[in-house]
Amino acid sequence: MNLKGTKFQLKVWNYLRKIPKGKVKTYLEVAKAIGKPKAFRAVANAVGKNPYPPKIPCHRVIRSNGSLGGYSRKGGIQQKRQLLKSEKVFIK
DNA sequence: GCCATGGCTAGTA
């Protein structure tokens, strides 16, 4: 798989690949995990540019308050919900 | 370089 992007984006996407099926992380958790705890906003941007969804599971990132957050890929938010549902994750 | 733009967050009101 040939990922192309900035250093930052690659860090984010690589981290996404480590989130196992059936689990979710928040944008803030991802930010912390890549060593940039205050870059949660930028993380959201990078996640949104995921080139290979759902192979790279950007759908497993949700908001800190437990709500879904967004999904700018094909199918939109419904698709995100559906993907999570198929992994037995239920979001409010 | 500057500025707007986001799949957001924590903390106030």
Added chain:
DNA sequence: GCCATGGCTAGTA
């Protein structure tokens, strides 16, 4: 308010 991007303007050379 946080912060990485991308587009676009000045303004220099």
